[in-house]
Amino acid sequence: MLQYKKYYMPESKEDFFRVMESMETEFDIISGGTDLYAKERDAFYGIETVIDISKIAELSDIELKDGSIVIGANTRIQQFLEKQELIDGVPLMRHAASYFADQQIREIATVGGNLANSSPTGDMIPPLLAMDAVIHTIRKNENKICTRDIAISDFIQGVGKNVLVKGEIIHSITCPVLDGYGCAFKKVGLRRSLCISVVNSAFLVKLDETNRYFKDVRIAFGGIGPRPVRVREIEERLKRSVVSKDIIQEMVNYIPADIVESRSRKEYRKTVVKNFLLAGIYESLAEIGIMPE
Numbered sequence: 001m002l003q004y005k006k007y008y009m010p011e012s013k014e015d016f017f018r019v020m021e022s023m024e025t026e027f028d029i030i031s032g033g034t035d036l037y038a039k040e041r042d043a044f045y046g047i048e049t050v051i052d053i054s055k056i057a058e059l060s061d062i063e064l065k066d067g068s069i070v071i072g073a074n075t076r077i078q079q080f081l082e083k084q085e086l087i088d089g090v091p092l093m094r095h096a097a098s099y100f101a102d103q104q105i106r107e108i109a110t111v112g113g114n115l116a117n118s119s120p121t122g123d124m125i126p127p128l129l130a131m132d133a134v135i136h137t138i139r140k141n142e143n144k145i146c147t148r149d150i151a152i153s154d155f156i157q158g159v160g161k162n163v164l165v166k167g168e169i170i171h172s173i174t175c176p177v178l179d180g181y182g183c184a185f186k187k188v189g190l191r192r193s194l195c196i197s198v199v200n201s202a203f204l205v206k207l208d209e210t211n212r213y214f215k216d217v218r219i220a221f222g223g224i225g226p227r228p229v230r231v232r233e234i235e236e237r238l239k240r241s242v243v244s245k246d247i248i249q250e251m252v253n254y255i256p257a258d259i260v261e262s263r264s265r266k267e268y269r270k271t272v273v274k275n276f277l278l279a280g281i282y283e284s285l286a287e288i289g290i291m292p293e
């Protein structure tokens with residue numbers, strides 16, 4: 001387990017940049033530390049200093065604004081299960097959080113850390129992708145604190161890679177409040193509890209005012225390639241279709257042949273994608289009281 005010799009805990013973004021600018025050697029940044037601490041086998045792997053951003057108050061803010069909810073990067077996964085604004089505003093994140101680790105980890109792991117870690121199987125990422133979330137970052141440039149807004153679809157570049165530059169941190173994430181949608185999250189891993197996903201997926205489904213036609217469908221998969229993906233082919237086919245068991249079943253034929261890019265367990269992952277696709281749509285519909293015939 002990783003250990004540091006120098007530990008800084010700034011309480012504001014101004015303090016954070018001040019501490020960062022005073023650094024003369026390499027340093028790490030952590031929030032919950034559940035990914036970074038666990039990663040290194042060597043207690044001292046060369047980096048002796050860490051800046052812990054978990055006490056920067058504004059990174060924990062949660063705010064409803066113009067039909068959206070702005071979620072601070074330091075929002076802990078457990079909060080998606082407990083905080084009413086989050087349960088009401090982003091119910092899909094609650095579904096994902098309920099599959100995330102155990103309560104001990106959820107109490108310290110953050111949504112910002114999950115995004116920044118950019119694992120292909122990060123459980124909070126497919127829901128954010130399905131919602132078309134926007135990531136807001138801060139960094140210091142020419143003595144000024146600058147902000148940047150990045151669409152989630154542009155954020156992750158590959159396994160553990162994202163567009164953050166050195167010294168830039170995630171400040172918050174904006175998600176639209178999607179009223180009237182049913183949603184679902186599916187995950188499979190190598191064991192029953194405390195498991196890291198092999199494949200995960202997020203679903204959002206809305207029907208028109210007659211409750212007969214699909215109005216909007218969003219489907220995102222993780223764990224099948226270097227970065228999570230939306231399945232636009234199927235989303236578009238379902239939109240404006242009559243809701244029926246037949247049309248849902250038919251979608252299996254439109255799963256892109258190359259959807260699974262991962263080389264390991266390829267056939268298994270393809271089977272999971274097919275089964276999750278069906279289960280995710282049915283579960284989302286059930287959440288809004290619809291049982292297709």
Ligand SMILES: Cc1cc2nc3c(=O)[nH]c(=O)nc-3n(C[C@H](O)[C@H](O)[C@H](O)COP(=O)(O)OP(=O)(O)OC[C@H]3O[C@@H](n4cnc5c(N)ncnc54)[C@H](O)[C@@H]3O)c2cc1C
Binds near residue numbers: 100
């Ligand atoms: C036992 C165990 C079980 C787990 N189970 C799951 C699971 O079920 N699903 C899942 O998805 N993950 C799981 N994880 C992984 C981990 O808990 C998550 O990825 C978590 O969300 C990371 O958040 P953190 O705040 O702890 O990140 P940290 O460990 O603090 O940081 C992770 C990385 O993100 C960077 N970072 C953190 N915050 C920011 C920020 N605001 N801006 C820029 N960079 C930042 C850090 O520099 C570091 O590189 C598990 C981990 C453990 C140890």
